[in-house]
Amino acid sequence: MTSRPARAGGRLTGWAARGGGRLTGWAARGGGRLTGRTAHRGGGGASPVIEPEVAALADALARAVEGDVEFDDYARHLYSRDASMYSIRPRGVVAPRHAEDVVAAVRVAAEHGVAVLPRGAGTSLAGQTVGDAVVLDFSRYMCAILELDAATRTARVQPGVVQDQLNGRRQRTS
């Protein structure tokens, strides 16, 4: 996939040609689960640039999940970095609200032939959370500590929990 609309003989083809530079489909409908930044782009910000394949993927994800679906330039730029020196623009970002969202996002990504990339705090130091994929950000909603048993030194957590959170809860309950 190219990172920009394809050019043929100097003319834009595909989405850019059809939409005349405007977003169509999911963005135009304002799909309820697309979050603020994407929805607000039409209000005077810079023109969004989104490839047709990516728009189709975003549309399908927005219909399939309850959590946030962010495919605007700003989100893709934000999630192009982790604590490493690497930078790769993801296809987009999904912040799942629950396990069913994760299942749905993985299914939709597979249908579109796109990888998924889970993300916690993004503190990996070797580019583990950047890639040409749909980033699943677990830190936003799926970050609950479900059980903490000091006696058996066990915890059951959602995948977005970071160690600091766990340590804090442990201190408060001891």
Ligand SMILES: Cc1cc2nc3c(=O)[nH]c(=O)nc-3n(C[C@H](O)[C@H](O)[C@H](O)COP(=O)(O)OP(=O)(O)OC[C@H]3O[C@@H](n4cnc5c(N)ncnc54)[C@H](O)[C@@H]3O)c2cc1C
């Ligand atoms: C200043 C600094 C100091 C550090 N010091 C240490 C240290 O002393 N010892 C040490 O061991 N590490 C250290 N690290 C590394 C860092 O702690 C680990 O990279 C961190 O634990 C990764 O967890 P994360 O939630 O941020 O994962 P991310 O960085 O978000 O992701 C890391 C990897 O895990 C995968 N992943 C994330 N969430 C999930 C999930 N829910 N399900 C499946 N896969 C998932 C990602 O796809 C990625 O491949 C340090 C990092 C920094 C920035």
